[in-house]
Amino acid sequence: RCDEFGVCRCDPGWDGERCDRCALTPGCVHGSCEQPWQCTCASGWAGRFCDKDLSICSRQQPCHNGATCVMEDSGDFSCLCPEGFHGPTCQRRTGPWRRCETDVDDCTMKPCANGATCLDGVNRFSCVCPAGFSGRFCTVNLDDCASRPCLNGGRCLDRAGGFRCVCRPSFTGAACETPLRGHRLLKVTVSERRGGLSEPQLIVLLVLAAVTLGAVVLTAALVLQGHCRNCGHAPCWTSLTSSRRSRQRAQECHIKHRFSPSAGASEHPTLYHNIYPLTLHLPSNTTSTL
16 A cells, blocks of 8 residues: 555565565575465475575585485485494594594504404405404304314314314324324224225124134134044034034044052953044035044
8 A cells, every 4th residue: 555655555475666576484595485474495495494405415415424415305414424423414433533534544443353454444444354253353253163174083172263173092183184003903094984994894894703713713723632532332423513413433542441459440441432524614605624
């Protein structure tokens, strides 16, 4: 309305010489209005007052130290900080350090354990673990006995970064691979075991062979003694080492048996028989006559 000639008094929410311009919301930065007290944001801006730059992540790169910039629905941004940094723009380093603008050698603190090699990177480090260890800081001890390195029945003891073999009394060496000389009745090496016979099997075969040999020697000794047996007047029989009885011819041997004179007995010959020959049946199905 006009209070005086040529002067317009605008209603609330309107402005301009002719009161044809709407008033923006107080504080609106990058916005416009069609009705009073509006703040319609221009392209690339957001927020209640259109003061949030939607292209700030790509244009200004506000996040530091390799952080990732993420835009929120509200028009704000946030920084995803890498390990070792924090703060709104990841400008602060975690820990006692304060000068975050200078890249320091992360390996000076010796974070890698068990003799591992530390490799320094940009705001990070990595550990190259020695054999037997794993993990980020090489603190995990691997089981070195999992591959069964001890041979010939040796017992494996896992140790930090290695293993130790407790060998059986008949073997020696780092992996119990060397047999001791003169310690065992049978010397069975790894190559011999691969042939199909184990040490217990060879021992059983040796015992059976010894028993068989002993039986043969004992039988031969009994046969070769050549003593006479008193058979009276009956024929002699033998069944040693034979499943059937065979009648043998006997040679008479006359040995005088003297009786005591006080008993009134007189000398008279007594008939004895010397048993021969003796038929042996060997395990190889061959018959031998002694």
